[in-house]
Amino acid sequence: MIHQWLTLLNKYASGKILILLFMALIPFNLLIFPAMQMELSRRALTSDAHMLDVQIGYTAEQALDEISQLGVQGKQWYRLITWTADLVYPALYSTFFALLLAFLLRVVSVTDSRFSLVPLVPFLMALMDYGENIAITVALSAFSQPSEGILALASVLSALKWACGIVILLFVVLLLFYLLFRMLKKMER
Structure with a gap:
């Protein structure tokens, strides 16, 4: 099954598809999420309320504090964000980064089998993101104070999501530097 995923990724990993996916990501980062964050701040009990899943790390206590600042309307809005825009976004960014x-692996001709699974890391990141969203939704839906266990789970999933993101960015940067190095070498000849 993993081999089929990798074959499919290699089949669709083209410049045109990457540009289309990148263009689809821009509105989320520049318009949708900032507008939703502003609306969350407006609906919450305090104007400095923030979405948990954009924070690199948080403790259960910090999450509980953030949730308590939301109020009823803020919690409802946060759930809406989680199950609309934040449902689509992980699918988009994971597909973009996987492709x-x-x-890049194909362009730089990396054939080492140790790197063949790297394009699957973005899907692992999206899986962590969805898990975090589910945990946050459970916490937001609690009639009383959310359990520290579910908030700790959300925090761990958030940390794992961001760790995957760092790994992805490191690989992209390293592959781009390697490609640039090879191009400069060819120009010297």
Whole structure:
């Protein structure tokens, strides 16, 4: 099954598809999420309320504090964000980064089998993101104070999501530097 995923990624890893996916990500980062954050701040009990899943790390206590600042309307809005825009976004960014990694690995002709699974890391990141969203939804839906266990789970999933993101960015940067190095070497000849 993993081999089929990798074959599919390599089949669709093209410049045109990468550009289309990148263009689809821009509105989320520049318009949708900032507007939703502003609306969350407006609906919450305090104007400095923030979404948990954009924070790199948080403790159960910090999450409980953030949730308590939301109020009823803020919690409802946060759930709406989680199950609309934040439902689509992980699918988009994971597909973009998986195809980008597959594309770069193919362009730089990396054939080492140790790196063949790297394009699957973005899907692991999306899985962590969805898990965090579910945990946050459970916490937001609690009639009383959310359990520290569910908030700790959300925190761990958030940390794992961001760790995957760092790994992805490191690989992209390293592959781009390697590609640049090879191009400069060819120009010297």
